[in-house]
Amino acid sequence: MTLAEKILATKLNRKYVEPGELVEVSVDLTLANDITGPLAIKIFESTNIGKVFDPEKIVLVMDHFTPNKDIKSAEQVRTCREFAKKYKIRHYYEGGNCGIEHALLPELGLVGPGDIVIGADSHTCTYGALGAFATGVGSTDLAGAWITGKTWFKVPETIKFIYYGKLNPWVTGKDLILWTIGDIGVDGALYKAMEFTGEVIKKLSMAERFTMANMAIEAGGKVGLIEPDKKTIVYIKNRFKRKPIILKADKKAKYADIKEYDVSKIDLVVALPHLPSNVKLVKDLSNKIFIDQVVIGSCTNGRIEDLAIAAKILKNRKVNPNLRCIIIPATPNIYYQALKKGYIRVFIEAGAIISPPTCGPCLGGHMGILAKGEKAVATTNRNFVGRMGHPESEVYLAGPAVAAASAVLGYIGTPEELGLKREN
């Protein structure tokens, strides 16, 4: 069995599950945010059932339009706050304890290997980096799970992605996943599980693994899984309180497809508007693309490792006066680490804007909206039409190295253009 099949079979106490089979499984954790939560609450309350399946397994993170951007958003958050109080939901995050959900939940140890997690947010697949079968659902599916503690899945087929070779300087998991999406397309893994493996994945930091699993949805994937290893165990130590279920794919597992990538051929990339699959090597861009904004943050790339790369590039340099550079530590803890390590000082001295943890500009919510015709380089996950603001604005997706270098250059470029070298 593949890793996805194994997790489902284990949870079902069965020896075997087969792709295509419809199964009903218990969920270990459910998640909603300030956009999808109010709708799930409306649906849940309409049933008058009066009881949630388990308040300990419900997490509500107010991260999208917070700190509340307008009256309606404040009212949506209030709906969630009152719901949390009413049903004694302890894992409610709104104020100074709040971060971007998919950075926050792993950091707090609320998810771990072998878990089945559904979240009313498409990037719930991020937890696949820990070996959890985690996927995005809508508010009704979530409300259903709040009633029954269960959800149904079609057992997905799996595509295996093997990465080997030596990583090029500055290249991170973000470049690998964008490259992969560029190769298979935005529906290349539709309804399927993605399993990321190979010597390169083993070497990646947990932060980079989260980045890769996070964007499985951008290829249409149901889950993006990485086998737990020593790094995973170290990461969950002192965080994850339940007993982790460490599973591995069988050597003889059947895959719908196997893709192999020699990473020495992958350099720094950028996904041009308006699809994450519209991927080009930065060095192959024929014209200089001048930009108006840089965003470094999000559930994809707002972790301390990402900020470390940005700090390395921005140290003793200035943000180009023709643009705004917005840096968003994904959680309060990441913010605090960045402060202790001196990154915040580097960012301020460079002339960057430091935002509180929020999804904000990634989905065109607030804290960095683009005007008509404006262009942004962002370490976020989507560059659809109007994603960060005006329908005629443009988003270019990249990793933290390209984003930070572009913030100094004023156009989309690499750290090498600033004379920076890096040993990977």
Add this chain to the structure above:
Amino acid sequence: MKKIKGKAWKFGDNIDTDVIIPARYLNTTDPEELAKHCMEDIDPEFFKKINKGDIIVAGKNFGCGSSREHAPIAIKACGIACVIAESFARIFYRNAFNTGLLILECPEAVKNIETGDELEIYPEEGKIINLTKNKTYFIKPLPSFMKKILEDGGLIPHIMKKFEIVHQK
């Protein structure tokens, strides 16, 4: 389910949920409010142009991107009776099901339908007729488990029905 008759509005591949309902309008869950902005970033006049019972026809991967259930809600609330596409993104597929928006996967039909074509749909039989082009298509039947959810009137009524059975025991 009743027969549907309406005009086709054709879109391309990868129509994402940000285009179906931009995030700037997600500070409400009110269907009427969401409906006004349906498809706004791809066709600002969409809400004004369509009539009740019209049909969206699209290419591959319709509804990709965010998990926002506001997307099928907006489509349904603005009067669209059905979405026919070559394929649907998985979260959107579930959400449409759960919110009672009829969606049909039929690549053959999509290829031959143009904006303005008159379509007739018989959901029970899985039959799509393009009256303008005089062509008929059939879709694959749903798995019985999903049919059951539809018959019960959506996921929540389905769950509640099961719940009551358990309670009676």
